Each structure stands twice: as structure tokens, then as C-alpha cells.
Amino acid sequence: xxxxxxHNHHVILSEAASLELGCNYSYGGTxxxxxYVQYPGQHLQLLLKYFSGDPLVKGIKGxxxxxxxSKFSFNLRKxxxxxxxxxxxxxxxxxxNNAGNMLTFGGGTRLMVKP
Amino acid sequence: xxxVAQSPRYKIIEKRQSVAFWCNPISGHATLxxxxxxxxxxxxxxIQFQNNGVVDDSQLPKDRFSAERLKGVDSTLxxxxxxxxxxxxxxxxxxxxxxxxxxxxxxxxxxxxxx
Numbered sequence: 001x002x003x004x005x006x007h008n009h010h011v012i013l014s015e016a017a018s019l020e021l022g023c024n025y026s027y028g029g030t031x032x033x034x035x036y037v038q039y040p041g042q043h044l045q046l047l048l049k050y051f052s053g054d055p056l057v058k059g060i061k062g063x064x065x066x067x068x069x070s071k072f073s074f075n076l077r078k079x080x081x082x083x084x085x086x087x088x089x090x091x092x093x094x095x096x097n098n099a100g101n102m103l104t105f106g107g108g109t110r111l112m113v114k115p
Numbered sequence: 116x117x118x119v120a121q122s123p124r125y126k127i128i129e130k131r132q133s134v135a136f137w138c139n140p141i142s143g144h145a146t147l148x149x150x151x152x153x154x155x156x157x158x159x160x161x162i163q164f165q166n167n168g169v170v171d172d173s174q175l176p177k178d179r180f181s182a183e184r185l186k187g188v189d190s191t192l193x194x195x196x197x198x199x200x201x202x203x204x205x206x207x208x209x210x211x212x213x214x215x216x217x218x219x220x221x222x223x224x225x226x227x228x229x230x
Contacts, residue, residue: 004157032216043118044158044206044221051216090157094216101146101210101217102171105157 002027002095006106013081014114021076021109023065023091033074034092034103035065044090050074061085083115117141119222121207127228133195136225140188140209146170148219149182149192150206158206164190165212197229 007022025031035047048059055067065076074091091106120139128134140147146165150158161180162172166187175182184190194201204226208219
């Protein structure tokens with residue numbers, strides 16, 4: 001069975017600081033990888049996704065993530081955070097041989113950006 | 116384009132009562148998912164439908180939870196009887212069959228509190 005670990009449960013940064021949120025998954029086969037964000041009072045929204053090709057994926061709002069297959073990782077990055085990035089971030093994995101397209105989520109990282 | 120709609124947004128019940136949640140997916144999305152998100156955790160899949168058929172319900176506690184999607188569009192999730200540990204946000208998501216990878220779009224969720 002696949003599983004996802006997000007090591008940082010809470011992160012506090014000042015505006016303009018760089019961000020990196022860790023995500024590791026356990027599954028030996030081919031995977032599709034996602035980062036979702038949940039802003040306060042809003043629903044889960046897709047930030048970016050990886051399924052093949054260039055392992056460096058760019059998403060909305062200046063976010064990017066790098067898939068490192070050898071490390072089973074898909075870390076999320078942003079060079080300079082803004083107060084509006086305050087939200088909870090979820091990494092999710094879908095195994096390609098999973099006919100049901102089931103997503104397995106990590107426990108989430110709550111980011112607070114201080115103005 | 117309208118997103119995934121869910122109702123009610125909030126529900127407070129006492130243990131042993133029953134409760135039902137409703138979801139209307141994005142138009143044209145054949146796949147519909149119900150997730151349970153307990154406070155401090157990532158969403159966990161309860162059941163997945165494709166049209167009106169169940170694809171995966173392996174994590175649905177079938178002694179108390181049931182779900183249906185009779186006409187392949189709207190879906191309801193029911194809990195009967197509710198337990199304290201059912202307090203959570205219940206998320207509905209939908210995806211378009213044939214898109215690759217299938218990206219799930221989430222509704223605002225129903226926040227359930229069982230007293």
C-alpha cells in the first residue's frame with residue numbers, strides 16, 4: 001500500500017523568505033504526484049501535479065516541485081513567500097496501477113507567513 | 116464553470132443519531148469520491164464511484180456508513196448511527212474520466228460535529 005509523509009507539520013516564515021516543504025512517499029512503482037493547498041475557509045485546490053517528463057514542475061502562484069525518484073520525494077518550493085501563502089499544504093500520491101485512481105494524502109503542513 | 120457543490124456546510128448531531136450529506140459534482144465528471152478529513156490529518160478516501168457503480172469502498176466502515184449515486188450524478192453519504200469519532204470534515208471530489216492524470220476537484224466539505 002502507498003503512504004505519504006510530510007515531515008513538517010507547522011512552518012512559520014517571514015515574508016520574502018524561501019519555502020521548501022518536504023514530501024516523501026512509499027511505493028515502488030510509477031506514481032502521479034500532486035500538491036494541494038487549502039487557504040483558510042476555502043476548499044482544497046490543486047497547486048501542481050507531476051505524471052511524467054521534466055521532474056521539475058511549475059504550478060500556480062510561483063510554486064514549483066521537484067520529483068526525485070531515487071529519494072521517493074516530491075518537495076514543494078517557492079523562492080519568496082507572501083502573507084497570502086498562509087495555508088495548509090497537502091502532498092498526495094496516486095499509484096499508476098491503481099485502477100481506482102485513489103489519492104493517498106500526507107498529513108499536511110500548516111504554513112504561516114508573518115507580514 | 117461551477118465547482119463541486121456540497122450541503123450542508125455544517126452539521127451538529129448527537130451520537131447515535133443519523134446524518135446525510137449531499138454532493139453534486141462538476142458537470143460531466145463521471146468519477147466521484149467521498150473523503151473523510153479528521154482534524155490534523157490529510158483526507159482519507161471512503162468511497163469512489165464511476166457513474167453509478169462503486170469502484171473502491173475498501174475503507175468505508177460499512178457497519179455505519181453508506182453511500183449511493185443512483186443516477187450517476189449527485190451522491191449522498193449517510194452515517195447511521197454516528198459515533199464521536201465520526202467528527203470530521205467530509206469532502207466530495209470529482210474527476211473527468213479520460214483526463215491524464217485524472218485530477219480531482221474538491222468541494223468545500225461538510226463539517227460534522229458529533230456530541
